[in-house]
Amino acid sequence: MRRLIAIKESPVLVLCVGLFICFAIYVPNFLDGPGILDDVKQYASYAILAVGMTLIIGSAGIDISVGSVLGFSTVLFGCAMARGMGLMSACLAALIAGSVWGMLNGFFIARLKLQPIVVTLSSMAAARGMAYVIAGQGVSSIPLPAEAAGRVNLTYGSYSPLILALVVAVGGWLVLVKTPLGRYILAVGSNEEAARFSGIDVAKTKLWIYSITGFLAGLAGIVTAGMMNTSITDAGLGYEFEAITAVLIGGTSISGGEATVVGSILGVVAVSMLNRGLGLMGINDLELWRMLCLGVILISSVLLDQLRKRAMSKSAKAQAV
Amino acid sequence: MSSKLRAVCAVGLALIVGLAGCGKPKAKxxxxxxxxxxxxxxxxxxxxxxxxxxxxxxxxxxxxxxxxxxxxxxxxxxxxxxxxxxxxxxxxxxxxxxxxxxxxxxxxxxxxxxxxxxxxxxxxxxxxxxxxxxxxxxxADDVGIGSDIMDQLAKDMGGKGKVGIMSGSQGALNLNQHVDGVYKALKKYPDIKLAKPILYNNDQPQLAQSGMSGLLQAHPDLGGIACVSSPGPPGAARAVIASGKTGKVKIWGLSLPSENRRYLKDGVVNGLILWxxxxxxxxxxxxxxxxxxxxxxxxxxxxxxxxxxxxxxxxxxxxxxxxxxxxxxxxxxx
Amino acid sequence: MNKICTNKIPKELPILLFLVAMCAALAVTKSTFLSADNLRAMGTDAAGIGIIAVGMTAIIITGGIDLSVAAVLALSALVGGRLISDGMVIQGCAATLLTGIGCGALNGGLITIGRMPPIIATLGTLYIIQSTATLYSGGQAIYTNGHIALLGRGFIPLMITVLVFGAGYVLMGFTKLGRYVYAIGGNEESARLAGINPAHIKMAVYVSAGLLAGVAALVTMGINNTFQANDVPDYMLGAIAAVVIGGTSIMGGEGSVRGTMIGVGISTVLRNGAILVGLDARWTQAVIGAAIVIAAIADRLRRR
Known part of the structure; x- marks a missing residue:
């Protein structure tokens, strides 16, 4: 029991298992094998964003521009494809674009020491605006060229977005747990001043994490374009808050210093299960109920986390005695 | 310690996905x-x-x-x-x-x-x-609706003057097609000039009103506005009433009658195209x-x-x- | 300490200059910019965001944030609006304000009693309150049938906004409550040691912000004569942007209602100016983004 309490992912794990059991019992069709992966797959780009967001929130920062950066990259990808660029170079362009937005965020935050929410609020507006600009007047959707679309339709049936998201998740987990960068991120998150004194290059660390997140937003942009068969100027609208929600449900602390990629992914899984479960119940106005549940879950999982921490400090005290 | 805990979590995750995979489809x-x-x-x-x-x-x-x-x-x-x-x-x-x-x-x-x-x-x-x-x-088809709105507006404007366009969000395909329709119809009326910029209200009444107020300032001689999304006509109507230009600026658009009943009766909104x-x-x-x-x-x-x-x-x-x-x-x- | 070295130059000077420069450029190039008609239109445009931005300023100074504010506005408008449309104007207005206060108390409760970080608590209530508002109204628009049209007429929205700003300025700048708000934002622990109860102060701040969302709901309904659950989603980020452009630090303890007023002015003039000069709407968002960063950099330079 004590061990279970010590895991920071335990609230989200309880949530996932609870949701799963409830839905499995009460919702017919919930366990239909291929269907569940199709539903989870819709959350691939959202999971990719959540991994980047975990690193950022772990460093006590925040990035509300990821949705817009996703939109910008997807449009750039579409424009490049439409102009006859190859698949590889279009992907490269989208990834570079995402990284550049991230680097810009990082530069303003790390070098000019502006507040993360201010900088990313501004790039949120700017990236969306630039997406409209490069798409052209009155263009809301840039269809992929026929041969590319054919390939994309093939991939739509496959689970490649899901696999990609898993690869990103494993990568994020490795970075956070196994590399010096991960240690720096958490050090900066728990106490920036102390991190600086212990010789960590705080500015460089921040520049890195915002760039990584931008890169991931670019990647999510490509995934989105692929899954939608087209590049949409409004793609990723509102994803920033959904990604933040998943990260927070997952047990990453908003004040930094404590982060878990596994938890964030479980957060995404919980949200996607909620979506599937409610969807299969055949409720009218499903999305509104989903939002309502999401709010309740977010609040209760954080309250649960506090209980966990209280129990932990109690048991620590008991041990000390 | 920590890696053990993570392993527990990983097993949990695998369990969930695994169970999901093994489950049998139940009755519809x-x-x-x-x-x-x-x-x-x-x-x-x-x-x-x-x-x-x-x-x-x-x-x-x-x-x-x-x-x-x-x-x-x-x-x-x-x-x-x-x-x-x-x-x-x-x-x-x-x-x-x-x-x-x-x-x-x-x-x-x-x-x-x-x-x-x-x-x-x-x-x-x-x-x-x-x-x-x-x-x-x-x-009706999406482009056709835009043209219909513009045709009606041109009739009320007597075929001449300055006309504005108000849409909803910049990313909405059907709205962009309505706007295309307005452009298309506009070509038939050489004496009607387009007042720039095109307004986007993001489906918010407040932005519809403030956008229209701005357009009225930028183009004091505006003769009409074609609104292709539903907050447009009532928002434009409020702006026109506030600046005392009722009747001088014609409003046609795509909107619900319930949102516009009063403005239609007061003659601020000239008409709606809808189903x-x-x-x-x-x-x-x-x-x-x-x-x-x-x-x-x-x-x-x-x-x-x-x-x-x-x-x-x-x-x-x-x-x-x-x-x-x-x-x-x-x-x-x- | 910080106060002494910045006393010579008002903190808000850089952004004020930015606002003045923008207005001057527009006034010179566009004769209609300063017309009564246009000023009235801008005042009406600024009202909703302006009113909630005052509450947001106080919240951010305590080191918190309120992501639910637009949802609170929507729910209170719909709850009260139903009564107003039936002709029960007084009861309706009261219901609107009370709903705002109730939602504010919910946020405050989660943050003080539940000890939740404000961003999480209000993200949660954002989801809950917004979907409740839509479900409660069944997605239908309510019509106030002109019963509170007075609130939206002429310069009245602007006057209400200015009044709210005045009240906020006095409360934050010249009262004990205001000093406490700055104190707990600056350092909650030392404020506690100085005998201030942070929970009480925070509760007061979130409840006032809820009340202001209710006021903004009434003004918005007065202006639009109608309200629908999805009408104001941009107000939340709009208000936060105005506050941070105004130089209030998101870390808390520092900022001013004056600055927020300038911030609201900048975003309103930007929106209006973009249309006056005929800027293609595609560029408007990019320009607004750039303006936020420029304001932030200006503020940063002042501190050096």
Whole structure:
């Protein structure tokens, strides 16, 4: 029991298992094998964003521009494809674009020491605006060229977005747990001043994490374009808050210093299960109920986390005695 | 320690996914009451237009003795959300899905997949032409609505003057097509000049009003405005009233009568181009139900309360639309 | 300490200059910019965001944030609006304000009693309150049938906004409550040691912000004569942007209602100016983004 309490992912794990059991019992069709992966797959780009967001929130920062950066990259990808660029170079362009937005965020935050929410609020507006600009007047959707679309339709049936998201998740987990960068991120998150004194290059660390997140937003942009068969100027609208929600449900602390990629992914899984479960119940106005549940879950999982921490400090005290 | 804990979590995750994979499909939910289920997927729920559609859907369920459900994304322009919802309905195994796509290209893979899995897919309100959808029920084509608005406006402006355009969000495909229609019609009137910039209200009444106020300042000689999304006409009307230009600036647009009744009667809004969303949805439910009973729609068929339908070879079914002015606004209750 | 070295130059000077420069450029190039008509239109445009931005300023100074504010506005408008449309104007207005206060108390409760970080608590209530508002109204628009049209007429929205700003300025700048708000934002622990109860102060701040969302709801309904659950989603980020452009630090303890007023002015003038000069709407968002960063950099330079 004590061990279970010590895991920071335990609230989200309880949530996932609870949701799963409830839905499995009460919702017919919930366990239909291929269907569940199709539903989870819709959350691939959202999971990719959540991994980047975990690193950022772990460093006590925040990035509300990821949705817009996703939109910008997807449009750039579409424009490049439409102009006859190859698949590889279009992907490269989208990834570079995402990284550049991230680097810009990082530069303003790390070098000019502006507040993360201010900088990313501004790039949120700017990236969306630039997406409209490069798409052209009155263009809301840039269809992929026929041969590319054919390939994309093939991939739509496959689970490649899901696999990609898993690869990103494993990568994020490795970075956070196994590399010096991960240690720096958490050090900066728990106490920036102390991190600086212990010789960590705080500015460089921040520049890195915002760039990584931008890169991931670019990647999510490509995934989105692929899954939608087209590049949409409004793609990723509102994803920033959904990604933040998943990260927070997952047990990453908003004040930094404590982060878990596994938890964030479980957060995404919980949200996607909620979506599937409610969807299969055949409720009218499903999305509104989903939002309502999401709010309740977010609040209760954080309250649960506090209980966990209280129990932990109690048991620590008991041990000390 | 820490790695052990992580291993526990990983096992948990694997358990969930694994269980999901091993589970066996259970009976369809509809089996319980043996009724046919048709699901309408809106562009956006929780707005007056979708509500008016829902009334028609509820009525159809009653009259036809089937289950009619409605769902859709809760935020505007949520293309991914809509696909997610359709996927959901496929795994649920409903009989038919009727979609008003936020984007025609984006739903292609999921529509084709649904058809392959035996779920019949139709579109209404907005089309996805290059897909395997069976037919599309509409009140008018998207470009045509824009042209109609501009034609009516030009008539009221006497064929000359300066005209503005107000749309909703910059990313909405059908609105961009309405705007294209306005442009197209504008070419017929050499004496009407376009007042820049095009306003976008993001479907928010406040922005509709402040945008229009700005345009009136930028172009004091503005003679009319073509609004292609529903907060447009009432928002523009409020701005025109506030600047005392009632009657000098003509307003035509796409909007609900209930939102504009007062402005139509006061002569601020000159007219609306619309169809009855409830009837459109009712008609769609009926045609889909007939189709599932192997009765296919034919060109020129008469439908009670609605009128003559035109059915083209590519499966586009057009229901006659209406022009709403102050004379007939009280006949409409939506 | 910080106060002494910045006393010579008012903190808000850089952004004020930015606003003045923008207005001057517009006034010179566009004669209609300063017309009564245009000023009235801008005042009406600024009202909703302006009113909630005052509450947001106080919240951010305590080191918190309120992501639910636009949802609170929507729910209170719909709850009260139903009564107003039936002709029960007084009861309706009261219901609107009380709903705002109730939602504010919910946020405050979660943050003080539940000890939740504000961003999480209000993200949660954003989801809950927004979907409740839509479900409660069934997605229908309510019509106030001109019963509170007075609130939206002429310069009245602007006057209400200015009044709210005045009240906020006095409360934050010249009262004990205001000093406490700055104190707990600056350092909650030392404020506690100085005998201030942070929970009480925070509760007061979130409840006032809820009340202001209610006021903004009434003004918005007065202006639009109608309200629908999805009408104001941009207000939340709009208000936060105005506050941070105004130089209030998101870390808390520092900022001013004056600055927020300038911030609201900048975003309103930007929106209006973009249309006056005929800027293609595609560029407007990019320009707004750039303006936020420029304001932030200006503020940063002042501190050096």
């Amino acid at each position: 939910p509809e089996a319980a009451n043996n009724k046919r289920t048709i699901v309408f997927v809106f562009k956006l729920v929780g707005i007056p237009y979708s509500n008016a559609c829902q009334k028609g859907a509820v009525q159809a369920a009653k009259d036809l003795g089937i289950n009619v459900e409605f769902t859709g994304p809760a935020k505007g322009g949520d293309v991914a959300g809509q696909i997610r919802i359709i996927e959901n309905q496929i795994s649920r195994g409903v009989d038919a899905i009727v979609i008003s796509p936020n984007d025609p290209n984006s739903v292609k893979p999921v529509i084709d997949k649904a058809m392959a899995k035996g779920v019949k897919v139709f579109t209404w309100d907005s089309d996805a032409p290059d897909t395997k959808r069976i037919f599309y029920v509409a009140a 009855d969303p409830g009837k459109l949805t009712y008609l769609t439910a009926k045609l889909v139900n007939d189709y599932l009973d192997d009765v296919k729609p034919t060109d020129g068929m008469e439908v009670e309360n609605i009128g003559k339908l035109s059915v083209s070879d590519d499966g586009v079914i057009i229901m006659p639309g209406v022009v709403i002015t102050k004379e007939n606004v009280d006949q409409f209750d939506f």
